[in-house]
Amino acid sequence: MxxxxxxxxxxxxxxxxxxxxxxxxxxxGVTPEKALKIAKEAFKKQGPISGSWIYMKPEELNKNGINYDVYRGGISKNQDGETSQYEFFIDSETGTIIDVTEQTA
The missing domain is CATH 1.20.5 (Single alpha-helices involved in coiled-coils or other helix-helix interfaces)
Structure with missing residues (x-):
């Protein structure tokens, strides 16, 4: 040979x-840890955050007629003595923040 x-x-x-x-x-695509880091960096631009979480398993989200595989998570912020909580959805392939909503009690 x-x-x-x-x-x-x-x-x-x-x-x-x-x-x-x-x-x-x-x-x-993006790991859940990387998705949480992206969200935290975006929220920190508007002030300090006090807590965060993310679901480790992607789920499907339909936004404006388009289906995305996303990670769902949350951020807590203390502003003027009040805690505000936000829920976010991040595309699991690109790391783009798809949606953010403020949670009310």
């Missing part, structure tokens, strides 16, 4: 494996 052919075959196999691995990694 010719070593050149073996080396070329091994190189092609390794390259194909790398390309497939990268494609799978890119398709997974």
């Amino acid at each position: 010719n070593w050149k052919k073996v080396a070329i075959a091994a190189g092609v196999g390794a390259l194909a494996g790398y390309v497939v691995k990268e494609q799978v990694a890119n398709k997974q």
Whole structure:
């Protein structure tokens, strides 16, 4: 067996494996932890936050006739001695904040 052919075959196999691995990694989108970090950074621009949470399992959201796979989470903020709570939805593929609503008691 010719070593050149073996080396070329091994190189092609390794390259194909790398390309497939990268494609799978890119398709997974945003982790719940990364989604929460994105939301916290956006809310911190308007003042300090006092708490946060996120569901780890994506769910489906229909917004304006478009279906999204989203992570749902929440942020608590203390402003002028009052606590405000917000619920947010972040696209699990792109990390884009789709919707934010203030929760009332």
